[in-house]
Amino acid sequence: MNSRIFSFKTMWHIPHDLETVWDYVGMVAHYPQWWPGMKHVEILHGHELPVTVGNAFKFTVASPLYQLCYTTTVTDCDLGKMIVARSEGDLAGTGTWKFQEHAGETQAAFIWEVQLTPPVLAAASYIPRVRSVMHFFHDRLMNAGEQGLRQLLQQTAGLK
Numbered sequence: 838m839n840s841r842i843f844s845f846k847t848m849w850h851i852p853h854d855l856e857t858v859w860d861y862v863g864m865v866a867h868y869p870q871w872w873p874g875m876k877h878v879e880i881l882h883g884h885e886l887p888v889t890v891g892n893a894f895k896f897t898v899a900s901p902l903y904q905l906c907y908t909t910t911v912t913d914c915d916l917g918k919m920i921v922a923r924s925e926g927d928l929a930g931t932g933t934w935k936f937q938e939h940a941g942e943t944q945a946a947f948i949w950e951v952q953l954t955p956p957v958l959a960a961a962s963y964i965p966r967v968r969s970v971m972h973f974f975h976d977r978l979m980n981a982g983e984q985g986l987r988q989l990l991q992q993t994a995g996l997k
Contacts (some may be wrong), residue, residue, distance in 0.1 A: 935948070
């Protein structure tokens with residue numbers, strides 16, 4: 838296995854119905870409004886909803902030590918169940934969202950199989966301690982996303 842590849846799996850547990858969670862995850866241009874660390878998202882091709890093959894987006898994500906810019910293109914989609922996207926730029930690889938609803942809670946799993954392409958970060962990704970820091974920043978970003986979405990949906994539910 839290529840030691841430069843990062844394999845991340847994150848599981849979100851959102852206390853809302855699947856359709857609502859699916860829609861908010863699908864509205865990627867709105868991520869910076871509720872997802873700390875997501876600095877900018879731009880629609881390059883297609884639209885947000887419904888999620889369809891060929892939709893493309895440019896992301897800028899920041900951690901305390903570095904910033905990553907990458908594009909994703911949806912390569913597969915099963916509405917309400919799964920989104921697969923190819924990533925290019927500072928992160929090259931594949932990201933997959935998988936969704937399931939259980940007893941009024943939506944489980945959203947995100948699987949990210951990527952490698953860093955900026956030369957300094959790519960070289961650093963071979964160093965175990967640096968890799969650990971990169972894993973920490975990824976986990977921190979994803980945890981902030983889960984908390985941001987939970988808070989947004991709680992506020993939205995309170996407005997009804």
